[in-house]
Amino acid sequence: MKSLGSIRRSFEPWNDPGQRPYIAFENISKLFGDFVAVKDLTLHVFQKEFFALLGGSGCGKSTLLRMLAGFENPTNGQILLDGQDLSGVPPYKRPVNMMFQSYALFPHMSVEKNIAFGLKQDGMAKSEIEDRVNNMLKLVKLDQFGKRKPHQLSGGQRQRVALARSIAKRPKVLLLDEPLGALDKKLREETQFELMDLQQELGLTFVVVTHDQEEAMTMADRIAVMDLGRIVQIGTPAETYEAPNSEFVASFIGDINLFRGEVTGANGSVIDIETTDGMHIRSDSTVAMKPGQKASFAIRPEKLRVSRTRPESGINAVSGEVWDIGYLGDMTVFHIKLKNEEIVKASVLNAVRTVEDPIGYDEEIWVCFNADGGVVLSG
Numbered sequence: 001m002k003s004l005g006s007i008r009r010s011f012e013p014w015n016d017p018g019q020r021p022y023i024a025f026e027n028i029s030k031l032f033g034d035f036v037a038v039k040d041l042t043l044h045v046f047q048k049e050f051f052a053l054l055g056g057s058g059c060g061k062s063t064l065l066r067m068l069a070g071f072e073n074p075t076n077g078q079i080l081l082d083g084q085d086l087s088g089v090p091p092y093k094r095p096v097n098m099m100f101q102s103y104a105l106f107p108h109m110s111v112e113k114n115i116a117f118g119l120k121q122d123g124m125a126k127s128e129i130e131d132r133v134n135n136m137l138k139l140v141k142l143d144q145f146g147k148r149k150p151h152q153l154s155g156g157q158r159q160r161v162a163l164a165r166s167i168a169k170r171p172k173v174l175l176l177d178e179p180l181g182a183l184d185k186k187l188r189e190e191t192q193f194e195l196m197d198l199q200q201e202l203g204l205t206f207v208v209v210t211h212d213q214e215e216a217m218t219m220a221d222r223i224a225v226m227d228l229g230r231i232v233q234i235g236t237p238a239e240t241y242e243a244p245n246s247e248f249v250a251s252f253i254g255d256i257n258l259f260r261g262e263v264t265g266a267n268g269s270v271i272d273i274e275t276t277d278g279m280h281i282r283s284d285s286t287v288a289m290k291p292g293q294k295a296s297f298a299i300r301p302e303k304l305r306v307s308r309t310r311p312e313s314g315i316n317a318v319s320g321e322v323w324d325i326g327y328l329g330d331m332t333v334f335h336i337k338l339k340n341e342e343i344v345k346a347s348v349l350n351a352v353r354t355v356e357d358p359i360g361y362d363e364e365i366w367v368c369f370n371a372d373g374g375v376v377l378s379g
Helices: 061-069 111-121 126-139 155-168 185-202 213-219 237-242 247-252
Strands: 023-032 035-045 050-054 076-081 096-099 173-177 205-210 222-227 230-235 257-267 270-275 280-284 294-299 305-307 317-327 331-338 343-349 364-368 374-378
Touching (some): 035 061, 035 076, 050 061, 050 213, 061 173, 061 205, 096 155, 126 155, 185 213, 205 213, 213 237, 222 237, 222 247, 230 237, 230 247, 247 374, 280 374, 305 343, 317 343, 331 364
Parallel strands (some): 096 173, 173 205
Antiparallel strands (some): 023 035, 023 076, 222 230, 257 294, 270 280, 294 374, 305 364, 317 331, 317 364
């Protein structure tokens, strides 16, 4: 299936049956005593892919990364890297490197020595180490900071040093465990694009673990959404956002409005739903549904329109009272209270600087949307 939305690059080896996975988790389980951290999980990552493991705390994403790095051993299953079974291979002999959230820099060493540390441990010649370190400093734009100690750097600069040290040994795979968690919002956003550019330039396979949906959506070619030790959906950022396969995924990635009700009609791919607040929804559906079946309609706030005027057809529209208004600069967010006391969120782009008669608090307004604006989920 082609990616929904904009496509960052023409790179989708997962859709090519002739492509062999570069990293293969086959029926992996991991138990800590009675606790199941990862449960019978199969996952394939392809060479030069920027892959994200996304989920909340305790979902198993970091455990999966640590098993690939060799810091944990699977209870069951097999992990392959470039066709090689990693069972019994110690961490220091695996062609992977891991960058931690804490960066784990040596405080008494200069930037240069931090980057060179792993190369010295491998017995690389001094002249080669010097060339490699200089190349790494240029790559992460820290040419002028080689003699400084970590405490003399900003958080973003320390993050770049840790990144340079991680890729200096030229691993086949770079593992990133919440790599941007210590940065402030603006720097985190800037660094996301720098990581993407760097991954493209190096041609490496990146696997990142994060709980930040926006971070995963920005950087990754594909995202695996995890919950309770299992993968609940894998797809491109646009696929997971625009076509979630469950209420959990819909709610976890971005803001969502869920209208619950009962199917009253099914004509081919067109589904009619009567919701609990009396709205009649008509939408295309990729899920086979039958009249009488419980269903949910999930739609993002930016797909909704708000108006003081009732739509002519009355389909895909519901009235409510403006409960809260949030002005965010680029958009205004309306919280609208429906007759059944549920709150619907609508995001309206502020395309002009001023509005003569803006919608205000306590007004009765209509919320409406297009038939293809959301996705039908089975109840």
